[in-house]
Amino acid sequence: MEDCKNLANCSFFKKYEQEEWLHDALKGYVNLYCKGKKQDHCIRKKVSKVLGGPEHVPVNMKPNGQPIIGTTDADWSDEVKKIIS
Numbered sequence: 001m002e003d004c005k006n007l008a009n010c011s012f013f014k015k016y017e018q019e020e021w022l023h024d025a026l027k028g029y030v031n032l033y034c035k036g037k038k039q040d041h042c043i044r045k046k047v048s049k050v051l052g053g054p055e056h057v058p059v060n061m062k063p064n065g066q067p068i069i070g071t072t073d074a075d076w077s078d079e080v081k082k083i084i085s
């Protein structure tokens, strides 16, 4: 399977790639979603598609639709929450 075309610019990885303590988790998401069998099930991709672009996807949303550890979904729009519910 080809890598997700958003991988080089995915705001989620851009924001958290410098966090050393998250490296293993991020690597796991890349292997499972961005380069792997769950790529078509990425919730970030789904939200981007429905709302018309990656700029509408909360940065702290993991590919599985959950906020990354240490953050919450409190700032996510109702539209986003509806899509992922």
Ligand code: SF4
Residues within 6 Å of the ligand: 004, 005, 006, 007, 008, 010, 012, 033, 034, 035, 039, 042, 043, 044, 045, 062, 063
């Ligand atoms: S998190 Fe989702 S949208 Fe971002 S690069 Fe990975 S598969 Fe693509």
